[in-house]
Amino acid sequence: MIPMHQSATSEAAREIERLLGLHPKGFDLSLDRITRLLDMLGNPQRRLPPVIHVAGTNGKGSVTAFSRALLEAAGLAVHVHTSPHLVNWHERYRVGVRGGRGQLVDDAVFADAVRRVAEANGGQTITVFEILTAVTFILFSEQPADVAIIEVGLGGRFDATNVIADPAVSVIMPISLDHQAYLGDSVELIAAEKAGIMKRGHPVVIGQQPFEAAREVLIATAERLGCPLQVFGQDFVAYEEFGRLIYQDEHGLSDLPLPRLPGRHQYANAAAAIRAIRSAGFTVTEAMMDKAMASVEWAGRLQRLTEGVLVAEAPEGSEIWLDGGHNPGAGEVIAETMASFEERQPRPLFLIIGMINTKDPVGYFRAFSGLAEYVFAVPIHGSDAGIDPVVLASAAYDAELVAEPVSNLGEALAGVRRLVKAGDPPPRILIGGSLYLAGNVLAENGTPPT
Known part of the structure; x- marks a missing residue:
């Protein structure tokens, strides 16, 4: 784990x-x-x-x-x-x-x-x-x-x-x-x-x-x-x-x-x-x-990603946030923050989520109902306790979100590019659901904590 x-x-x-x-x-x-x-x-x-x-x-x-x-x-x-x-x-x-x-x-x-x-x-x-x-x-x-x-x-x-x-x-x-x-x-x-x-x-x-x-x-x-x-x-x-x-x-x-x-x-x-x-x-x-x-700084907790390998793969102008919160309580405060961002500057919100099997994914996702346009469920590399993306996507559906499983972060970002409509503002992307996933992201992006 x-x-x-x-x-x-x-x-x-x-x-x-x-x-x-x-x-x-x-x-x-x-x-x-x-x-x-x-x-x-x-x-x-x-x-x-x-x-x-x-x-x-x-x-x-x-x-x-x-x-x-x-x-x-x-x-x-x-x-x-x-x-x-x-x-x-x-x-x-x-x-x-x-x-x-x-x-x-x-x-x-x-x-x-x-x-x-x-x-x-x-x-x-x-x-x-x-x-x-x-x-x-x-x-x-x-x-x-x-x-x-x-x-x-x-x-x-x-x-x-x-x-x-x-x-x-x-x-x-x-x-x-x-x-x-x-x-x-x-x-x-x-x-x-x-x-x-x-x-x-x-x-x-x-x-x-x-x-x-x-x-x-x-x-x-x-x-x-x-x-x-x-x-x-x-x-x-x-x-x-x-x-x-x-x-x-x-x-x-x-x-x-x-x-x-x-x-x-x-x-x-x-x-x-x-x-x-x-x-x-x-x-x-x-x-x-x-x-x-x-x-004050705290990596992986509503951290804005502005450069790196993964940032370059996102649609141009994307606002990308990384957060390792992984339980329903964390989901609520993160969703509240995303909603406040939406009030200030409307953008379509996409979630890229990976979780481990000791968590409550439906409880986490429920906080984003009516707020997120689409969920991409991803695996967590380096952990034998990650929830299968198919199962995780199903949990998002149970929370009344539209979701699909993908095999990696790059495929999720490609999915966001596919769904962004011409003329829409650049998307807001939240990557989260696990500190282990946050580690995957920072490593793959080339921006580890210092």
């Missing part, structure tokens, strides 16, 4: 490929194996800079990106761990640089850390994600930084990152149905799993929640643990007014530029980041916020 676009010349990628052949793929939620391994390594997770620990179904990556942008705007060195990667394994580890932009981990340093962790494990049963999480703690404990932002892989309570005993702040972003086989089949159960990253007496920030039931579970857990608590819509808020982003908490009101990341949902994500940084004990100034809103 992990796409392998990594260059064969990468020493770290070769080490990870070897481990993938030895250990079970996927997730096996438990803290026993990672705890044992970290003990063998001298418990590097206890030697980290202050940690911002982030969980949630949607918005984890965005709040991580905003938090990084805010802290780097203050000149701080910020380590960042995210998953999955889109093109290269190195994307999971951004190493902080004081006074500058954090850099993806050096390949030789990365490979050395992987080898050391694998050697300490001694061939015992473990998942590769757990090994890579231990690598996070090795890398981030051995290279100095002012703060580390660590994103949960799956769930929270039993995620391998949840060995962090004293986070500066725990952040819970929007919760909706996803990974039900692991986390439960209701938003209340999923919220309880995500709330597992909260630590007694440590600050908690709860981002905007689409489901009141999930919000109530999160608040109740934080209160039971005696956590200083900040809740979106109650203790802090953000909204658009006259083309500006208005943020407000107990420190006052800030009038900011709209975030560089498109979509109204990003207002709440930006707000959660500002509140999280403050709750973690860092000063947030107006200058930091202004700079962060203008500089």
